[in-house]
Amino acid sequence: MVGHCQADTDFQDPVIKPLRDLDSETLQATIPDIPLWVKSPDYERIDWMNKFIFDMWPFLDKAICNNIKRATRPIFDQYVGQYGIESIEFGQLTLGALPPTFQGIKVYEMLEKELVIEPVIRWASTSNVTVNAKVHSFKVTVQLEDLHIMLKPRVTLKSLVPSFPCFANLCVSLMEKPRIDFGFKLLGGDVMAIPVLYQYVQDQISKQISILYHWPKVIQIPILDGASGATKKPVGILHVKVIKALNLLKMDFLGKSDPYVKMRLSGERLPWKKTSVKMSNLNPEWNEHFRFIVKDPDTQVLELHMFDWEKVKMHDKLGMQVIPLRLLTPYESKLFTLDLVRSMNPNDPQNKKNRGKLIVELTFDPFREDNMSSDGEGNASVRREADGECSGGVLLVSVENAEDVEGKRHTNPYAEVLFRGERKKTKVIRKTRDPRWSEEFQFMVDEPPVEDKIHIEVKSKRRGLPFRNKESLGHVNINLVDVVNNGRINEKYHLINSRNGMIHVEIKWNTV
Numbered sequence: 001m002v003g004h005c006q007a008d009t010d011f012q013d014p015v016i017k018p019l020r021d022l023d024s025e026t027l028q029a030t031i032p033d034i035p036l037w038v039k040s041p042d043y044e045r046i047d048w049m050n051k052f053i054f055d056m057w058p059f060l061d062k063a064i065c066n067n068i069k070r071a072t073r074p075i076f077d078q079y080v081g082q083y084g085i086e087s088i089e090f091g092q093l094t095l096g097a098l099p100p101t102f103q104g105i106k107v108y109e110m111l112e113k114e115l116v117i118e119p120v121i122r123w124a125s126t127s128n129v130t131v132n133a134k135v136h137s138f139k140v141t142v143q144l145e146d147l148h149i150m151l152k153p154r155v156t157l158k159s160l161v162p163s164f165p166c167f168a169n170l171c172v173s174l175m176e177k178p179r180i181d182f183g184f185k186l187l188g189g190d191v192m193a194i195p196v197l198y199q200y201v202q203d204q205i206s207k208q209i210s211i212l213y214h215w216p217k218v219i220q221i222p223i224l225d226g227a228s229g230a231t232k233k234p235v236g237i238l239h240v241k242v243i244k245a246l247n248l249l250k251m252d253f254l255g256k257s258d259p260y261v262k263m264r265l266s267g268e269r270l271p272w273k274k275t276s277v278k279m280s281n282l283n284p285e286w287n288e289h290f291r292f293i294v295k296d297p298d299t300q301v302l303e304l305h306m307f308d309w310e311k312v313k314m315h316d317k318l319g320m321q322v323i324p325l326r327l328l329t330p331y332e333s334k335l336f337t338l339d340l341v342r343s344m345n346p347n348d349p350q351n352k353k354n355r356g357k358l359i360v361e362l363t364f365d366p367f368r369e370d371n372m373s374s375d376g377e378g379n380a381s382v383r384r385e386a387d388g389e390c391s392g393g394v395l396l397v398s399v400e401n402a403e404d405v406e407g408k409r410h411t412n413p414y415a416e417v418l419f420r421g422e423r424k425k426t427k428v429i430r431k432t433r434d435p436r437w438s439e440e441f442q443f444m445v446d447e448p449p450v451e452d453k454i455h456i457e458v459k460s461k462r463r464g465l466p467f468r469n470k471e472s473l474g475h476v477n478i479n480l481v482d483v484v485n486n487g488r489i490n491e492k493y494h495l496i497n498s499r500n501g502m503i504h505v506e507i508k509w510n511t512v
Contacts (some may be wrong), residue, residue: 050102076089087132090140091132117154120152121149121151142186147181153226154173169223238363241289242360248318248319258277260276263303279309303340319340321338351372394509397454399405399438401436405501406499411432414458415457417441475497476494
């Protein structure tokens with residue numbers, strides 16, 4: 001007991017002083033250890049995160065080490081039996097009692113649908129990793145200990161989507177060269193104690209990591225795929241020509257039908273497109289053209305439904321069929337003669353009944369790869385127009401959010417987009433001055449809209465009252481020539497007739 005008390009007297013509590021009381025030499029030596037949230041006002045402290053990691057670290061240590069063992073087991077097994085190696089296994093594997101700490105974190109506000117954060121991570125670990133190898137009956141021990149790391153990564157979560165975990169990809173890059181220090185023992189001797197070798201190894205490790213991950217190089221980790229709800233971007237236009245139908249079912253009392261065709265692409269919530277109705281005709285001819293925006297030609301299908309029009313009662317279904325877009329070759333028209341069926345259930349006995357045929361022609365035109373390119377001479381679509389190669393395309397309008405909008409009687413804002421007489425609206429967000437919609441609208445046009453404007457107006461809508469139920473909160477008119485020239489714009493605009501209101505809009509032009 002006496003010896004124990006004597007041992008305790010060998011330790012003294014550290015002397016803690018305010019920074020202002022330190023002399024210049026001590027202060028200079030202390031500066032590297034001062035957290036970034038003290039030195040840089042744009043960095044924030046996240047003590048709650050460090051406390052969470054500290055409390056969880058004993059369990060995280062075991063879980064991470066177990067995963068390391070499982071991942072390295074097949075690698076070790078590949079070398080057993082080669083070069084005289086009889087066995088390789090971990091002697092000890094622990095990351096130590098001290099977890100990594102966040103010295104500070106910086107969050108960037110972006111106009112893009114992404115979140116960018118830059119944490120500064122410091123880890124002064126007491127790790128101990130020992131690997132035992134048996135080579136020609138001789139035991140070789142390699143030990144890695146006391147790993148110290150200082151990292152400044154940039155982490156980008158994009159694209160932000162309305163499906164958990166709410167981002168499709170995780171992108172990581174290093175903003176500075178990492179600082180790494182560790183002890184390395186071979187056969188009991190500390191290899192890193194050799195000064196020249198120590199500096200060489202340090203430089204090589206930092207250099208190799210920088211070559212792989214230093215910004216602007218990025219490692220991208222997919223989080224969500226299309227089936228999980230990630231937002232897919234348009235990749236082309238599907239042209240559909242509904243030509244004619246043959247030998248349709250007789251649904252009317254006089255032995256005739258009044259057929260029309262409804263169609264849509266799978267995976268879309270857009271309204272169905274319809275042909276005209278051909279009255280009293282079992283072999284109708286339409287020769288009508290339709291266009292659809294394609295997002296995934298490998299998985300999407302065109303759904304075609306034939307109905308018999310009725311003036312009073314529900315329209316009777318004559319048949320249906322689907323066409324997978326993967327059957328199409330880009331830019332090549334393909335004719336399909338489809339046997340109509342009652343449903344896509346292969347076990348439906350009603351499918352054996354002859355319901356007639358539908359003949360359609362499909363063409364898939366992918367967007368040009370140079371849609372997003374720009375140079376000193378302008379966008380490629382403008383150059384093609386000057387060369388007589390003018391082609392149509394799709395105008396994609398994303399209404400992201402508005403700020404500081406306020407109505408005189410009510411503030412339930414929604415946005416209304418008007419382009420060439422076609423009007424589209426976002427959902428209504430109730431009782432807010434800062435609505436966020438994040439809704440995209442698509443307009444198909446036959447030529448680049450270089451002389452057009454798009455009108456976007458923020459309105460407020462109140463339910464229940466027949467008078468004064470709508471109110472304008474401001475509007476903006478956007479010239480589309482810059483969109484065509486540059487492929488896209490992503491800007492915030494001041495709303496006209498609004499005191500401080502702003503709206504964030506992204507517009508893209510894709511050509512085929």
